[in-house]
Amino acid sequence: IGRDMGASGDEMTGLVVRGNTHDYTTMHAQDYLAAGGSYTIASCTRDALQYVYLKSYRMMDLILGAQRVDGYSGREYKTFTPLLKDLIQQYLSTSGSILVSGAYVGSDMLSAEDKQFTANVLKYQFHSQEATENLSDIRGMNTQLSLYNSPSEMSYWVTHTDVIVPTANAFSTMSYQQTGMSASIAYQGTDYRLMVFGFPLECIQQVDVRRNIL
Helix, strand or coil: CCCCCCCCCCCCCCCCCCCCCCCHHHHHHHHHHHCCCCCCCCCCCHHHHHHCCHHHCCEEEEEEECCCCCCCCCCCCCCCCHHHHHHHHHHHCCCCEEEEEECCCCCCCCCHHHHHHHHHCCCEEEEEEEEHHHCCCEEECCEEECECCCCCCCCCCCCEEEEEEECCCCEEEEEECCCCCEEEEEEECCCCEEEEECCCHHHECCHHHHHHHC
8 A cells, every 4th residue: 555545454444433422421421429428410411501490510521532622523522611610609609519520611711701711710720631542551549440532342542641731739640651641620618619621531541439429
């Protein structure tokens, strides 16, 4: 085959590739229940959140996965829409707690307004992206984990994750082993508490580790 004509191989022959099933509220609920906690699925879409009385919930688990504005999808899947940002701020103003996870929580928030929201409300700034094909492990919180970073029968995978660095009184909780850059942050203030992961929790290979984190 000529140099400019491309090439192919048979290394994926017979592999059934699992896509994004978009049912990870169920996975997170099972993880919380396995740890002896409780979990109520009040909304499976961000648009429906405006009809939920968020103040009655002790914590919000926001599963963003691989959601982002990619420039070619038929619909726009912005991580934090103006409506969602308003709802989060209202919820946190009542001393709520929030867990956010997703591959593009920073790289999809690059406008001046978006940066102000992530820095002042969610307590992180976007630094850069990590190509998952180059990732070894993620370490922190007294644990070590690996992500699905290639086509698999077990889970969907992401090609990049975000490096997010803490602002204000927040602190980094996990880091990418290869670069030492921050993979997640936490904030425990007198006003509210939160944790943000720059990668999808559902892409963690080790079930026991994912459950311990949650």
